[in-house]
Amino acid sequence: MDAPAVAAAYSDGMPLTAIVLAQGDEIVSGSTQDTNSGWLGRELLQRGVRLVGVAAAPDDERELADLIGYASRRCDLVVSGGGLGPTSDDVTADAVARAAALPLCFDDEAWRQVAARMRTFRPQVPECNRKQAMLPRGALRLDNPIGTAPGFAVDLGRCRLFCLPGVPSELKEMAARHVWPWLERQGLRPLPKKVLHVCGVGESMLQERLSGVALPPGIRIGYQARFLFNSIVLYADGAADDAGERLTRAREAVLERIGGDVFGEDGATLPQVVGAGLRRRRWRLAVAESCTAGGLGALITEVAGSSEWFMGGVIAYDNEIKREWLGVSAQTLERHGAVSEPCAREMAEGVRRRLRAEAGLAITGVAGPGGGAPDKPVGTVCFGLSTPVETRTRRVSFGDRGRDLVRTAAAASALEWLRRRLLDKG
Amino acid sequence: MDAPAVAAAYSDGMPLTAIVLAQGDEIVSGSTQDTNSGWLGRELLQRGVRLVGVAAAPDDERELADLIGYASRRCDLVVSGGGLGPTSDDVTADAVARAAALPLCFDDEAWRQVAARMRTFRPQVPECNRKQAMLPRGALRLDNPIGTAPGFAVDLGRCRLFCLPGVPSELKEMAARHVWPWLERQGLRPLPKKVLHVCGVGESMLQERLSGVALPPGIRIGYQARFLFNSIVLYADGAADDAGERLTRAREAVLERIGGDVFGEDGATLPQVVGAGLRRRRWRLAVAESCTAGGLGALITEVAGSSEWFMGGVIAYDNEIKREWLGVSAQTLERHGAVSEPCAREMAEGVRRRLRAEAGLAITGVAGPGGGAPDKPVGTVCFGLSTPVETRTRRVSFGDRGRDLVRTAAAASALEWLRRRLLDKG
Numbered sequence: 001m002d003a004p005a006v007a008a009a010y011s012d013g014m015p016l017t018a019i020v021l022a023q024g025d026e027i028v029s030g031s032t033q034d035t036n037s038g039w040l041g042r043e044l045l046q047r048g049v050r051l052v053g054v055a056a057a058p059d060d061e062r063e064l065a066d067l068i069g070y071a072s073r074r075c076d077l078v079v080s081g082g083g084l085g086p087t088s089d090d091v092t093a094d095a096v097a098r099a100a101a102l103p104l105c106f107d108d109e110a111w112r113q114v115a116a117r118m119r120t121f122r123p124q125v126p127e128c129n130r131k132q133a134m135l136p137r138g139a140l141r142l143d144n145p146i147g148t149a150p151g152f153a154v155d156l157g158r159c160r161l162f163c164l165p166g167v168p169s170e171l172k173e174m175a176a177r178h179v180w181p182w183l184e185r186q187g188l189r190p191l192p193k194k195v196l197h198v199c200g201v202g203e204s205m206l207q208e209r210l211s212g213v214a215l216p217p218g219i220r221i222g223y224q225a226r227f228l229f230n231s232i233v234l235y236a237d238g239a240a241d242d243a244g245e246r247l248t249r250a251r252e253a254v255l256e257r258i259g260g261d262v263f264g265e266d267g268a269t270l271p272q273v274v275g276a277g278l279r280r281r282r283w284r285l286a287v288a289e290s291c292t293a294g295g296l297g298a299l300i301t302e303v304a305g306s307s308e309w310f311m312g313g314v315i316a317y318d319n320e321i322k323r324e325w326l327g328v329s330a331q332t333l334e335r336h337g338a339v340s341e342p343c344a345r346e347m348a349e350g351v352r353r354r355l356r357a358e359a360g361l362a363i364t365g366v367a368g369p370g371g372g373a374p375d376k377p378v379g380t381v382c383f384g385l386s387t388p389v390e391t392r393t394r395r396v397s398f399g400d401r402g403r404d405l406v407r408t409a410a411a412a413s414a415l416e417w418l419r420r421r422l423l424d425k426g
Numbered sequence: 427m428d429a430p431a432v433a434a435a436y437s438d439g440m441p442l443t444a445i446v447l448a449q450g451d452e453i454v455s456g457s458t459q460d461t462n463s464g465w466l467g468r469e470l471l472q473r474g475v476r477l478v479g480v481a482a483a484p485d486d487e488r489e490l491a492d493l494i495g496y497a498s499r500r501c502d503l504v505v506s507g508g509g510l511g512p513t514s515d516d517v518t519a520d521a522v523a524r525a526a527a528l529p530l531c532f533d534d535e536a537w538r539q540v541a542a543r544m545r546t547f548r549p550q551v552p553e554c555n556r557k558q559a560m561l562p563r564g565a566l567r568l569d570n571p572i573g574t575a576p577g578f579a580v581d582l583g584r585c586r587l588f589c590l591p592g593v594p595s596e597l598k599e600m601a602a603r604h605v606w607p608w609l610e611r612q613g614l615r616p617l618p619k620k621v622l623h624v625c626g627v628g629e630s631m632l633q634e635r636l637s638g639v640a641l642p643p644g645i646r647i648g649y650q651a652r653f654l655f656n657s658i659v660l661y662a663d664g665a666a667d668d669a670g671e672r673l674t675r676a677r678e679a680v681l682e683r684i685g686g687d688v689f690g691e692d693g694a695t696l697p698q699v700v701g702a703g704l705r706r707r708r709w710r711l712a713v714a715e716s717c718t719a720g721g722l723g724a725l726i727t728e729v730a731g732s733s734e735w736f737m738g739g740v741i742a743y744d745n746e747i748k749r750e751w752l753g754v755s756a757q758t759l760e761r762h763g764a765v766s767e768p769c770a771r772e773m774a775e776g777v778r779r780r781l782r783a784e785a786g787l788a789i790t791g792v793a794g795p796g797g798g799a800p801d802k803p804v805g806t807v808c809f810g811l812s813t814p815v816e817t818r819t820r821r822v823s824f825g826d827r828g829r830d831l832v833r834t835a836a837a838a839s840a841l842e843w844l845r846r847r848l849l850d851k852g
Contacts, residue, residue, distance in 0.1 A: 041455045361481075
């Protein structure tokens with residue numbers, strides 16, 4: 001919950017308040033996930049804006065007009081995404097006109113831009129596109145260099161309303177061109193911040209371990225939860241010149257408490273960090289996967305250029321493949337079973353040796369929902385890591401929390417474990 | 427856009443209108459994705475409710491109270507998720523009390539339930555949990571059998587407001603226990619529907635191909651977009667007895683147009699359907715993956731019990747592994763390159779032969795952002811499929827739409843291609 005921290009930072013000086021709006025039946029009815037609002041929320045927050053709401057209306061002029069009216073009475077800034085297309089369910093301009101009691105007027109320059117854009121991919125401009133040039137009287141036209149739909153801005157009482165297109169790439173471009181400069185004119189710039197990333201440590205555990213940590217004045221701490229990957233965000237109050245220096249000290253204080261768990265900073269991903277670690281050691285990695293069945297390989301190769309440190313591996317779903325392709329002994333499988341540390345050890349050593357890699361990383365576990373046993377309940381996963389120095393194994397219980405979660409957590413944990421090994425000597 | 431269809435179905439008979447609310451700084455600020463509201467929206471829609479909005483307020487009693495007031499004046503039903511916990515940022519009860527101008531009262535039975543639940547995992551019940559037993563005067567307590575936070579319902583004017591906990595499993599359980607029965611008492615039950623799933627055919631293409639399709643009376647058509655996996659939803663107006671029969675006829679009319687593209691119905695996933703097809707033929711599958719690096723294996727094994735038809739495979743990220751482990755010839759790599767149909771053919775045949783599977787499926791491509799060439803731009807992916815009957819190859823251009831998208835689309839396309847092959851004779 002990083003918002004209250006930032007909101008609090010501004011609550012004395014009457015912060016600028018904002019509401020983010022979206023439009024569309026498909027959003028209201030949950031048939032598509034609205035990602036624009038979250039992105040706008042994060043960006044506004046980071047500029048010191050206090051968010052007082054996020055809302056969506058269906059493709060209904062009256063509902064949207066009423067929502068715009070409500071929002072504009074409650075805050076200083078409304079940013080709306082979507083509803084600027086040429087079809088009859090695009091009703092944002094009509095709704096704003098209704099909310100503001102203004103007529104819609106044909107904007108020649110908007111039409112020139114729409115038509116020019118349309119002509120780049122079809123010879124005739126359809127009549128329905130004329131609708132996109134109808135703006136509420138007196139609205140400020142916002143040029144859209146990458147799409148057909150121009151945006152616009154109007155003032156409703158003391159509230160500035162920006163209407164941006166709903167295509168995410170266009171919305172982001174238009175926010176950068178039109179909304180952020182407006183915020184800068186109000187004195188709001190992105191707050192200096194520092195982000196520290198951890199893997200597999202929950203938010204409540206982080207809060208507990210950081211409770212009472214001494215931070216320099218004007219530094220607030222927040223958290224972002226992204227399933228297995230959580231982040232600690234340090235914000236500096238924007239105005240003072242020494243924000244950077246205070247952030248550096250705050251970062252050190254936090255690292256003193258939880259440094260071992262922080263795998264990267266400021267957007268670095270775990271696969272990137274592990275890749276850099278392998279490259280530093282000139283180690284190439286091979287994987288042997290049973291229950292994740294490729295999830296670890298796919299995770300590692302999210303990074304472009306990963307062929308430099310990743311060779312490939314074996315998806316050993318069937319025990320026959322564990323034996324024949326990885327050299328796991330029949331005796332190990334019989335005595336300990338496929339989900340065991342001895343099996344994980346032989347998988348890691350086998351894939352390392354046979355693919356002639358420096359590091360071999362193996363996963364074998366019970367993802368569920370079936371296949372559990374009293375001594376190996378669903379969620380039990382064994383890992384093996386073989387390097388030029390030694391082979392290590394470990395066993396983790398992720399609990400019976402669903403097949404997807406167990407498999408995703410297993411792949412991420414394997415990578416985090418490798419990261420820590422790469423930091424060790426030898 | 428399935429919402430307008432359904433909304434239209436009810437617009438004559440004055441449908442029940444609803445707004446879904448969420449609470450939390452982390453939602454408003456976009457630091458966590460709110461999945462509850464989408465779920466509630468879909469469920470309400472399917473019961474014939476007309477959704478007129480979805481909104482979220484920060485952890486701020488006044489903001490939330492104002493939003494509740496606004497929502498309750500605009501519709502017949504408000505369902506709110508979250509804000510019922512014991513900490514100071516849980517403000518839903520306070521906000522409702524403020525919006526309804528009612529005092530909060532201590533509810534003995536609610537407290538008994540909270541305390542009993544708490545005692546199952548700690549000896550002492552913290553004082554702060556007493557807050558969870560404070561309900562607006564006259565509110566209907568809603569028992570929560572799986573969590574500590576009881577919910578409650580109140581009437582604000584003509585609007586019924588349900589306040590449910592924010593933990594997704596608890597919210598779903600409470601909706602089933604308390605909200606759906608209330609809707610049934612208003613005469614609203616889930617609308618009969620039929621869902622048809624396709625892979626890789628976009629919504630606009632579906633609309634085009636289905637335009638003018640003759641549907642029985644009282645059947646509406648809608649679409650759900652889930653990235654690569656899209657669905658056609660056929661809804662039957664609820665009242666009449668022949669809804670099932672009309673849905674059957676509508677399904678046939680749609681299948682006549684796009685039957686070849688429909689891989690499954692009513693929630694079936696592509697990996698499930700492919701698994702069933704392999705089982706039917708008694709074929710076991712092995713995969714050889716280059717650019718997806720395990721993504722295909724991970725997708726196939728999303729299905730529990732997939733070891734019956736999936737053996738495993740080789741992640742051949744490095745060309746050395748393609749040669750040594752899959753038997754791709756040096757000549758092929760030299761003459762055609764690793765991203766080529768000849769290479770995909772040899773990968774598929776090699777993994778099939780060496781793992782002694784009946785079917786071998788191979789992927790090799792340029793995921794980007796680097797590695798493109800004039801004849802093989804970023805997004806070019808070659809596929810190979812080897813079966814007891816023959817080996818096929820194909821080449822697809824997914825375009826330079828980001829590394830993630832190319833890799834995900836490549837894995838899904840491979841599976842859809844295999845599905846179609848399994849339907850062929852031989």
